[in-house]
Amino acid sequence: MIVRPGGLLLREGALLVMHYRYGGRDRFNLPGGNQEEGESAGAALIREFREELSLGIALGPLQFCVETNAGDRAVLHLLFRVEAPDASPHLDPGHSRALGLRWLQAAEVETAPLYPGIGPVVAGWLRGESLPSPYLGKVEQTWY
Template sequence: MPMLISVVAAVITRGDRILACRRNAGREAGGLWEFPGGKIESGESPAEALVREIREELGVGIQVGELLHRGSTPVNGRIVDLRCYWASLTDATPSTSTDHDALRWFRRDELRDIEWPEPDRPAVALLLDGARTNA
């Protein structure tokens, strides 16, 4: 049975823009754009993991909102269980990342013009279809 990896990601909005981050070239899925986040550690709730991961990767605080999408995708012999949450910045705007070589704020319609890893694609499709948070 494939190993299950539980992952969270933040769909961080600023006005009409959404933050996407390009993975460093040497990493798995290098060169692809993704929503920032990471693995849920033992004993953490998804929201706690997301706050920690964004602080570690981007050096900023967020407020976690509603779940946008959750899905499981086979990737390299594992199952990635990805939960994408709406999120908003609580302090500074990120300018660098420990896991990414580029950060960029995209309009929704621009999300279709960049390459995403398979687990992120359902959330991107929802955003392109106009999904909104109720928060």
């Protein structure tokens, strides 16, 4: 199983996502990446934000835990609330194939092709709705 920590970074109520285009379709990933051997999930997330977005972050609480499949590989997403004093991320093309960065409002997150595919849950969280558990189980992920 691959462990992929991801970050929920907010600015004025909007969520930071990375914009990709696969098969002629847009997809928005929560910033983060795969955990490396011997690395904690928190350290991996801090490293990924620094490498891909040139941004230092402070790790906050775990908000969501969700399972997906990437082909024949199981992926466990650990999604943390993160803070960034600067909050001015800059995409580093040497570390990411993303086309750009976007700040999405809750209504956009709800319908966006988000990876992992929990847009409605994240949109509810952005609106202040609570969940009985941060564990969301396994979700089907649309791939292009």
